[in-house]
Amino acid sequence: MWRNSLLMIMMFFIILTMKAQAPAPSQTKSHTPHKVKVMTQQERLAQRKAESAKKDTLKFPLFNGVYIGADLYGIGNHFLGSHYDAYEVSADINLKNRFFPVFELGYGKTDYTKNGSTYTASAPYFRIGMNYKIKHKTKSESHLFVGFRYGMSKFNYSLNTAGLTDGIWGGTVPLKIDNASTTAMWYELVCGIRVHVYKNLMMGWTVRYCTRIKANGTSEGAPWYIPGFGQNRNNNYGFTYSIYYKLPY
């Protein structure tokens, strides 16, 4: 059920992104008849060479703009029944139309109860890294990218349980973690798409393969959830679907 809902919503967003990428109808269909120039093979080759040469000679200045973004997936995830919420904004700079240094700032929280145990944690987190635009010899804002991130969150976590009851000898051992403080660090390999939607508005999604570096706990237990990383495992997959605005200067 959860997966189906997720699939439906993702397909919706992806189709939306694809539609945004597609040329406008006015560009593809013309109501006025026009003459079609028949090109010879040699002319076509020459044209391609000329286009290729033009692309190769495209020079971009160092600074090409600043983009600010907000993640919509983290908010939507809450309504899909996820055990944790994430609210995230980002800022990145286009350098040479190729390198995009990124800073992401978010707030993650969970308040989850299962089998009589309640786990709570909430804290800000940040990621810093860079995206690399795969096809950078084009002026188009739409692009595929790969990149990396380093993430960190300093947070407190609490656990409330009824304790452990000994089924053989009897008796109960209490188990409670009260505001244990820890710092988690991780890195991410990312890839994704960003497409131009309208004027300075863009949309895109990013898939993240996250690897935990550190997340120490107490002797009573390690954190179960890490803000910005998700469930405390060696590796996690993450996903963000963001809307971006290119600042007009």
Next chain:
Amino acid sequence: MKKLLVWTLVIIAIIMSACEEEYETSVSRTQMKLTFYRRTDTSTVNMGVSDTLNIYALKTDSVLGSAKDSTTSAYSLPLSYTADSTVFILRKGAKNFVSDTLVVKYNAWAHFLSMDQGSVMYYNISNATITHHFISYMNIISKNVREVETENLRLYYVAK
């Protein structure tokens, strides 16, 4: 555009496989692992006691470990949650039995694993002693009793 579509499909596949819900089953009670070794003049072999063996614990009626043949050489035994020691009676033989008493002292505390796996008891064995009626001696191999079982105590008996 086609490339974009291919990339999209590839990434959807990655996400879908990543979204496979991982159900971690709850972890059962942590247990101390005991192994038996048979000693002769020339060798030491990981081997059962070649007879009926029943293991009881004081303050409970349960038989915690039982074997009627020589093949069982390892036993997993629970430890009390609330006491700082557990006493086991190892009884060898069906009729004319011979018994040894094993006393295990430890520090115990509850440990949270995850919301799916739940919580378990962790123990650090501080001391272990045994009488010597059919067991000749004992080694503590690992002091830590955790959810992943490892050999904790090794008991040696002399072959007759």
